[in-house]
Amino acid sequence: MPVGFKSRPIGPLALVLLAGLWLSACAPQASVSGYEQLNDEIREELQLVGLGVGDVFSVSVYGEKELSGEHQISPEGTVDVPLIGRVEVQGKTPSEIARVLEERFLAGYLKAPYVSVYVKQYNSKKIFVLGMVRKPGTFPLTAGMNVVEAVTMAGGFTETANANFVVVTRKQDGQEVRIPVPVEKISKGLAANLDLKAGDIVFVPDRLL
Structure with missing residues (x-):
């Protein structure tokens, strides 16, 4: 005669635990690709934010390694750049700073300057x-x-x-x-x-x- 197992009724606590397990299994999880997209969106929007005192950014001048380097915005809101001297940058976005530097380099120093600005630290x-x-x-x-x-x-x-x-x-x-x-x-x-x-x-x- 086969041995049987007598089932027992499931109590309310067990039902709650089972429901919790089912919901956690079915809940959507944040995907890696979703966070990568969020990172891209944040980086794009940060390019529209003006910089302030203490922030650090790097300047890359194409073909002019000696003019490239890192700069920290002074309490006066300026940075000192080789060849062109002191430049007012406080409140300007990275792309605006790049355009200002290109204009200054173009005024008697370089024929066709191409400048890129990348923020390193928001201090x-x-x-x-x-x-x-x-x-x-x-x-x-x-x-x-x-x-x-x-x-x-x-x-x-x-x-x-x-x-x-x-x-x-x-x-x-x-x-x-x-x-x-x-x-x-x-x-x-x-x-x-x-x-x-x-x-x-x-x-x-x-x-x-």
Whole structure:
């Protein structure tokens, strides 16, 4: 006679555990390609941000190695560049700085200068709010500023903003760390806010993408 096993009814606690396991298995996971796309979008938008005191950028002059190098913006908002001397750069974007340098080099020094500018460090005490906000840009960091306040300073969300998938990019121990911040839930008291640090990048994605 075969040996049978008597089944037992599943209790409510077991049902909850099984449901949790099923939901976690079915939940969508963040893909590597998704983060790579986010990185590209952030880098593109940072090219539209003006630099400030203490920021470090490199200058590459095509075919002129001795004119290339790194520069840190002085407290006066300037840098000293070989051949052309002191240049006012505070508040200018990397592409604007490149154009200014090309114009200065062209004025009696080089025939057809081609200049590239790459930001190495954002050291000025500011934060960046980019993506689907009404007034993206750079904002001064104040003590205790959080993500919700930063979005408000940037004019609030646009109509297509994905408010529950805001991402804060932060330098930590020499590496970039991504921190998801569900701003819509925060505004409803369903999640904790996040205080910002100097150099943080608040990125609001488009829910239509």
